[in-house]
Amino acid sequence: MNEAWLDYLDFRDFEAYKNDVCGFGPDYLIHLGAHTDIEFCETNQEACYQTNTASVENATHIANELGIPLVYISTAGIFSGREDCYDDGDPPNPIGAYARSKYLGEKFVAEHAKKYLVARAGWMMGGGPAKDKKFIQKIMRELKEGTSELFVVHDKAGTPTYTHDFARTAKELIKNEYWGLYNIACKGHTSRLKVATELLSLTGLTEKVTITPVNSAFFKDTYFVKRPDSECLNTKNLNAKGVNKMRHWKESLKEYVEQYYSDYLH
């Protein structure tokens, strides 16, 4: 539990989930949790399925029973990555257990939920040192440890997605009852290499730390599950609805670093 106000719930347990939600009586059910460690998911596929798909089926039944909308967070990782970027309606073609489990969750929600928002995020950045387990925090940790050389992949493209912008945008969709499936990602397609380069610039470390570009094979022991080459999302559905609160990723990254990491490196 990473916040004092949180209660414990294992949402794989249908009865426990239902009792919890019914006891609270919410206006919406926002199903956020998942196993997000891609290597764990690949080597623990049943646990991955139960947590990332079966629990979403639970959420769908509960939301339907209470007559409330279900909000489900999916991922750009459901695409194969062979195209440069993906529209909301492009056919998913997941390449690993995590992506497959998330796609099956999407599919179940779209086919069975009476009212739903499937919000598909790109490379999430948010939460800060205490919660972020992803790319930004990994780089920041290395910088804190005093590294003078970062090894960063040059062969992966994507769209960063700042959690604050994502939440603001999802709120607009919910408020306006614009239900359906939406890609929600910051403006500007980029790469891991460019994000790391920008991070060095924002932290004033460009002169002190070098970046050595490597391909994904460099990390094959740690990250042995293949990732899509491109996880770039277009936000056509969002733009069409006129509620896109996503900023350019560089602007959002700047705010993220200022708000969450101002003292981190000192």
Ligand SMILES: NC(=O)c1ccc[n+]([C@@H]2O[C@H](COP(=O)([O-])OP(=O)(O)OC[C@H]3O[C@@H](n4cnc5c(N)ncnc54)[C@H](OP(=O)(O)O)[C@@H]3O)[C@@H](O)[C@H]2O)c1
């Ligand atoms: N991070 C990204 O780049 C990214 C991108 C696109 C979409 N997403 C999606 O966004 C959502 C949030 O991701 P995140 O990065 O915040 O994930 P995270 O940091 O790994 O957090 C996942 C959360 O799920 C909870 N959880 C796992 N199993 C559970 C269970 N059986 N019952 C109840 N809660 C359970 C975990 O609780 P404990 O801490 O108690 O284990 C944890 O709080 C996920 O659905 C993920 O697939 C993430």
